[in-house]
Amino acid sequence: MFAAVLVANRGEIAVRIIRTLRRLGVRAVLAASPADRLSLAAREADAVALLRGSSAAESYLDGEQLIAAAMAHGCAAVHPGYGFLAESAAFARACAAAGLVFIGPPPGAMELLGDKARARQFAQGLGIPVVPGYDGPDDDERLLAAAAEVGFPLLVKARAGGGGRGMRAAGSFEELRALIPAARREAEAAFGDGGLLLERLVERPRHLEVQVLADAHGATVHLGERECSLQRRRQKLVEEAPSPAADAALRAELTGAAVRLARAAGYVNAGTVEFLVGEADAGGKRPWYFLEVNPRLQVEHPVTEAVTGLDLVELQVRIAAGERLPFAQEDVRFAGHAIEFRVNAEDPAAEFRPTGGEVRWWPGAQSAGWRVDAGYGDGDRVPGFYDSLLAKVVVHGQTREEAVALLRGVPPGLIETPRTTAPLAQALADDPEFVRGDVHTGWLEARLPALLARAGAPAAAWAAAAAAAGQLARGGGGVRGAGVGRGGTRCAVAG
Numbered sequence: 001m002f003a004a005v006l007v008a009n010r011g012e013i014a015v016r017i018i019r020t021l022r023r024l025g026v027r028a029v030l031a032a033s034p035a036d037r038l039s040l041a042a043r044e045a046d047a048v049a050l051l052r053g054s055s056a057a058e059s060y061l062d063g064e065q066l067i068a069a070a071m072a073h074g075c076a077a078v079h080p081g082y083g084f085l086a087e088s089a090a091f092a093r094a095c096a097a098a099g100l101v102f103i104g105p106p107p108g109a110m111e112l113l114g115d116k117a118r119a120r121q122f123a124q125g126l127g128i129p130v131v132p133g134y135d136g137p138d139d140d141e142r143l144l145a146a147a148a149e150v151g152f153p154l155l156v157k158a159r160a161g162g163g164g165r166g167m168r169a170a171g172s173f174e175e176l177r178a179l180i181p182a183a184r185r186e187a188e189a190a191f192g193d194g195g196l197l198l199e200r201l202v203e204r205p206r207h208l209e210v211q212v213l214a215d216a217h218g219a220t221v222h223l224g225e226r227e228c229s230l231q232r233r234r235q236k237l238v239e240e241a242p243s244p245a246a247d248a249a250l251r252a253e254l255t256g257a258a259v260r261l262a263r264a265a266g267y268v269n270a271g272t273v274e275f276l277v278g279e280a281d282a283g284g285k286r287p288w289y290f291l292e293v294n295p296r297l298q299v300e301h302p303v304t305e306a307v308t309g310l311d312l313v314e315l316q317v318r319i320a321a322g323e324r325l326p327f328a329q330e331d332v333r334f335a336g337h338a339i340e341f342r343v344n345a346e347d348p349a350a351e352f353r354p355t356g357g358e359v360r361w362w363p364g365a366q367s368a369g370w371r372v373d374a375g376y377g378d379g380d381r382v383p384g385f386y387d388s389l390l391a392k393v394v395v396h397g398q399t400r401e402e403a404v405a406l407l408r409g410v411p412p413g414l415i416e417t418p419r420t421t422a423p424l425a426q427a428l429a430d431d432p433e434f435v436r437g438d439v440h441t442g443w444l445e446a447r448l449p450a451l452l453a454r455a456g457a458p459a460a461a462w463a464a465a466a467a468a469a470g471q472l473a474r475g476g477g478g479v480r481g482a483g484v485g486r487g488g489t490r491c492a493v494a495g
Helices: 011-025 042-043 062-070 087-098 105-114 116-127 140-149 173-191 248-264 301-308 314-318 400-408 423-429 432-436 443-454 459-477
Strands: 005-009 027-032 045-052 077-079 154-158 168-170 196-200 205-216 220-232 235-241 269-277 288-294 337-344 371-374 389-397 413-419 483-486 491-494
Touching: 005 011, 005 062, 005 443, 011 027, 011 042, 011 314, 011 389, 027 042, 042 301, 045 062, 045 400, 062 077, 062 116, 077 314, 087 105, 087 432, 105 116, 116 196, 116 248, 116 288, 140 196, 154 173, 154 301, 168 173, 168 301, 168 432, 173 196, 205 248, 205 314, 220 248, 220 301, 220 371, 248 269, 248 288, 269 314, 301 314, 301 337, 301 371, 301 389, 337 423, 389 400, 389 459, 400 423, 423 432
Parallel strands: 005 027, 005 077, 027 045
Antiparallel strands: 154 168, 154 196, 205 220, 205 269, 220 235, 235 337, 269 288, 337 389, 371 389, 483 491
């Protein structure tokens, strides 16, 4: 096991990683920009390596600075979290050249699977279906010429990274010509790579993904699927495990394809294989397509932890340290249903305008029976340099119905200031289509006016709902606290 690890990230994922490292007896060193020097993650860490510059480019995307920080603090490894340099093969290679272990996949696998075009081609070679599209040379004129063959409507997508950045929908050549420069600029700013590809737009799809784990000794397993269809502008807001759309046959197809792809790519560590799933035909069968691989930890990993009892960060660290997976596929057990709601510093009533200022938590937030993964403590201020994610609330019930009931109890004022997306949680949990699991990737945006109207209910009603949900959680549906996972892996829930 490593003596010390540099956490090369910020916010809730940095806090999440630090807490697992400390439980393992590993010294957690946080790389922090000046804007984050007093953050919750900085307070939780054993040491802080202060970076120069507060913008992402000047701090968390500066690989040389991060490696220097790791070396100066005696770290043996670097955990990149998600975003920033988590999918940078160049950074992983630079870590190796400096004698540091990158807690993630090998650079070769990252280059193969982190580039969406190469990953599509690789999946096709394995007989895994992909969405019709174009992934060749990507100068503007070639993209426009290829669009005629792909057909409209289509998506122009960044080849690197994830999170919906660098992605635009186009319904005509005129739209595509106008969108390409903006998509390229966004991809370059987010990932340092302006490469683009085209895919045919699948109507009313569901977005499902499979969590995989692989060690350096040849073992590869999956930890089931997650549903990630509730999105706004291609940014996920709600995720759950398992998917209400996946029957046993579809689940077997998706998980089988994910494991096959990971093994063929020589993948090691944690990763996510994403799929688009179409509407069921007359016989109930759903078509599905490989979408991409996220060669890193996902924002939504807590729902998988909830239903498996495993700590994915611990498993990442142990695999990177050379240990074998402590369980086989047949040892993985799934229990109950989990839903995660992202709490962003955005005002839903004002076109999701970014908000900021001082964070004030609802006094009962830490004792209501939910798992709360937060990047900000009471009184912290939200800097304007980074993404808007403040926290994630995870509810875990014995059934999906119970999990939805728990979600219904998350109060709009979970964070009293600034304004956040929290009011949408109960509105979603009261929506009959969401309750039935009858959603797709365009559903949330189409439903927003009705959801926002419902989110304006009196605060007293939500307080009563929160109290009832807390009672339900204490009766066995909640996931706060720490438990013993299977295969000897302890699951520490960040609260």
